[in-house]
Amino acid sequence: MRSLVLFLVQYGGVALFFLLEAVCLYLVVNYNQKQEEIWLNSSNIISGTILNFRSDISQYYNLSEFADSLAADNARLKARLNNAQFVQTILMDSIKDVEKQQQFTYIAARVVNSTIHLHNNTFTIDRGSKHGIQPHMGVIDSNPGGGIVGIVTNVSENYSVVMALLHQEIKVPAALxxxxxxxxxxxxxxxxKKINLIDVPKHAEIRRKDTVETSTHSALFPAGIPVGIVDTFWQDPGSNFHTISAKLINDLGNVQYVYVVNNLMKGEIVKLEEEASGE
Amino acid sequence: MNSSIIKNGIRFVLLVLAQILIFKSIDLDTNGFSYFTIFFYPIFILLLPIRTPTVLVVFLGFILGLTVDVFYDSLGVHAGASVFSAFIRSTILNVLEPRGGYEVNASPTKSNYGINFFFRYAAIFMFFHILVYFSLEIFTPVYFNEIFIRTGFSFILSLLFVIIFQYLFNPKE
Structure with a gap:
């Protein structure tokens, strides 16, 4: 009992001080009009801060629009890369005249629907004929590591359907x-997550971890975009070709942004090849 | 001991009466804006015996402030200031402790420890009391300047009256 009294004498002052100051503050705010108003106003300032915070968050949701504009910017920049240019270099005597001509342009698009678990998978993107998309255009992933998505098959005014890489009818030229x-x-x-590279010549030397990339034979994709990493390979009995199983570089399950590739010279190639085969 | 309680009890009543009857009415009121308030009642806490436990000082401060508040119609404002100054009283006394220490049952008065001691003690005590009072009264850091101007004016005048009280009555305890 004595020690309790001593304890109270020693530390009770601090406790009582805080308690009574709290009581005073309560009285001040509740029984004085001016202070009450200031208190309520200050509370409003605090709640205002919280509301501000909330609007910051809603701005975060507008980020997708922002991302759209960035994707469009990227498409423009991609079109200026070297592999989007057709090099018109002419060697004449010793004068080297390097001239480049635009070959590929890109249209940024957002994936609005996709499947990956069916036998024939498709993607739907939010760009269509209005934006310059035509059937048989290549579609590549916005993933910085590379990766292609598929080929445009159907186009409406605002949307396009893309035959995904994960489609039984897909046939895209590629190379090691x-x-x-x-x-x-x-x-x-x-x-x-896997794709096959078929019809690789028998004499080709293949190693695991080799990269499979888009080839110059394709009129739909710029050359040199990584597509997959060689996992296993084999030779079917009686066949003169290797089949390679490669792990895809991009995950088609979470593609959000894609670029539709517009090859400005495709018409020329197609026309020439038709002429040649018609002869 | 008993006489001390009675004396302090009487002092409590007289100081509160002086505050609400005299000093409340001489607040210089210009256009509804008073530049100063004379604080006379804190003398009660100021002169409590030095060995009074802090718990008791804080509690008495609360009762004193609340009593004054009832008459000033500002519930909690004087009480808050009094509780605060009552709480820091022991700290001020420790800081200002003379070389020989305090005598048992002595009060920190001019007659016991000299005007030098008492002036410093009262000045620190009154300054904090008044600063907290105006902080609670104005209640917003927006009028920071006003808090300091009013604290300054009130501090000088209140301290003057506290010292005059010592010279008039020269209490031993």
């Missing part, structure tokens, strides 16, 4: 980046 041996990308409905 190390030695440039060609083949075709083809997909068997099994694993949405």
């Amino acid at each position: 980046s190390r030695n440039k041996y060609h083949g075709f990308l083809s997909w068997q409905p099994s694993n949405p």
Whole structure:
């Protein structure tokens, strides 16, 4: 009992001080009109700060619009890269005249619908004929590591449907980046993370971890975009070709932004090849 | 001991009466804006015996402030200031403790420890009391200047009256 009294004498002052100051503050705010108003106003300032914070968050949601404009910017910049240019270099005597002409332009688009678990998968993107998209245009991923998405098949005014890389009918020329041996990308409905490179010549030297990239044979994609990493390869009995199973560089399950590739010289190539085969 | 309680009790009543009857009416009121308030009642806390436990000082400060508040119609404002100054009283006394220490049952008065001691003690005490009072009265840091101007004016005048009180009555305890 004595020690309790001593304890109270020693520390009770501090406790009582805080308690009574709290009581005083309560009295001040509740029984004095001016202070009450100031108190309420200050509370409003605090709630105002919270509301501001909330609007900051809603701005965050507007970020998607912002991202759209950035994607469009990217498309413009991508079109200025080297692999989007057709090099018109002419060697004449010893004068080297380097001239470049625009070959590829890009249209940024957002994926609005996609499937990856069906046998024939498609993507729907929010750009259409109004924005310059035509069937048989290539679609690449916005993923900085590379990766392609598929080929445009149907176009409406505002939307386009893309035959995904994960489609049984897909056939995109591709090559090994190390030695440039060609083949075709083809997909068997099994694993949405893997793709096959078929028709690779038998004598091609293949190693695991080789990169598969888009080739110069394709009129739909600029050359040199990484597509996958070689995982396994084999030779079917009686066949003269290797089949390579590669792991896709991009995950088609979470593609958000894509670029539709517009090859300005495709018409010329197609026309020429038709003429040649018609002869 | 008992006489001390009675004396302090009487002092309590007289100081509150002086405050509400005299000093309340001489607030210089110009256009509804008073530049100063003379604080006379804190003398009660100021002169409590030095060995009074802080708990008791704080509690008495609260009762004193609340009593004054009732007459000033500003519930909590004087009380808040009094509780604060009552709480820091022991700290001020420790800081100003003379070389020989305080005598048992002594009060910190002019007659016990000299005008030098008492002036410093009262000045620090009154300054904090008045500063807290105007902080609670104005209640917003927006009028920072006003808090300091009014604290300054009130401080000088109140301290003057507190010292005059010592010379008039020269209390031993």
